[in-house]
Amino acid sequence: GPPEGLVKRARRQRRADKKQLIEAEVWDEEVQEAPEAESGSDDTGWQTSTAHLSGITRLVRLGVWVLVASGPVLGLMAFVGSSGPAQGIAKPTAAPTQASPVGPAGFAELFLSAYLQAGQGTERDLAPYYSGSVALSVKPGSRTATQSTVIASREVQPGYWSITVAADITAQDDKGKSRRLGVQYFRVGIQAAGPEGAGGTAKSASATAGYTATSLPAQVAAPAALKPGALAYESDRGSSSTDPAVDTAKGFLAAYLTGTSELDRYTSARERLRAISPAPYAEVKVTGVQDDSTSAGQQKVPADGTVLHQLVQVDATDQAGSPVSLSYALTLKSRAGRWEVASVDDAPAIRESSAPSAAPHTTTNADAGNSGPSPSGS
Structure with a gap:
């Protein structure tokens, strides 16, 4: 219904209108009881009569009744006008949100670490990350990631992510001797459920988040090495x-x-x-x-x-x-x-519009390690 303030204002207006109506009726009765004045002009030249005054009174009374009857209608119109949207003002629209890659990226990094350490007989260690059928032939613990980090993430489709993880890998032979293989790169497909802030598709922030890998990791080539642009220090x-x-x-x-x-x-x-x-x-x-x-x-x-x-x-x-x-x-x-x-300063200054360029590639021992076993053999 209308706000309480508008209702009170309408009631006050009706009481004031009724008061004016009563005063007008009293005045009308007094005029009718008064002796009819003779026609003619007074000192001001204004002609009047009781009939004339009575007609005016009836008009005033009619106007007051119209105001009394229209009071609730006017109040309702005021409420509708005040509650409606202002003309010319655009309604605010929620800014579109983008799904966050943080959750899928962290899950992919954990999955890769578990995958590198797993082997024949310990395939169950991958169950929290990947529920597909797995048969590994490598000896458990023969490879470990001494450190790893996510270097790229891309949402393939809503809630489905491609995550690239760089890992510095050390291998251990049958005699227990360790050998550093260098930095290798792996790409992992991760499906996410839950809110967009966790990489999923749900609009509600209270939705439960969850992740799963869609396959074993795929080893991929290293990103291109670059030569930095020209610095501003001449x-x-x-x-x-x-x-x-x-x-x-x-x-x-x-x-x-x-x-x-x-x-x-x-x-x-x-x-x-x-x-x-x-x-x-x-x-x-x-x-x-x-x-x-x-x-x-x-x-x-x-x-x-x-x-x-x-x-x-x-x-x-x-x-x-x-x-x-x-x-x-x-x-x-x-x-x-x-x-x-x-x-x-946060970083060395570079010349304006200076872009990095491709660096010449030289083969190193670490590069040789990048052609390691296929993912299926772990």
């Missing part, structure tokens, strides 16, 4: 300590990796950069610096606000004396005659 500054920008990079990375000094000495007050804690290295040596400056030398710090991008190569030595080679992309800004580190 100037090679070496490791000269006379270059103020190189000197800033040295001091900053030493503080960042060893904690032997404060980062504030090398950063602006507005930046919130923090050193790695606990410090992983005892010593840092800068072996090379490249930047995107076009000037011949960097002996003088340019005007305030000048931005410089660096790629810094370092050899860091840990507490046990073992060296580790690292690369850092830094952004520097000039202020008050000195360079300050503005950020440790």
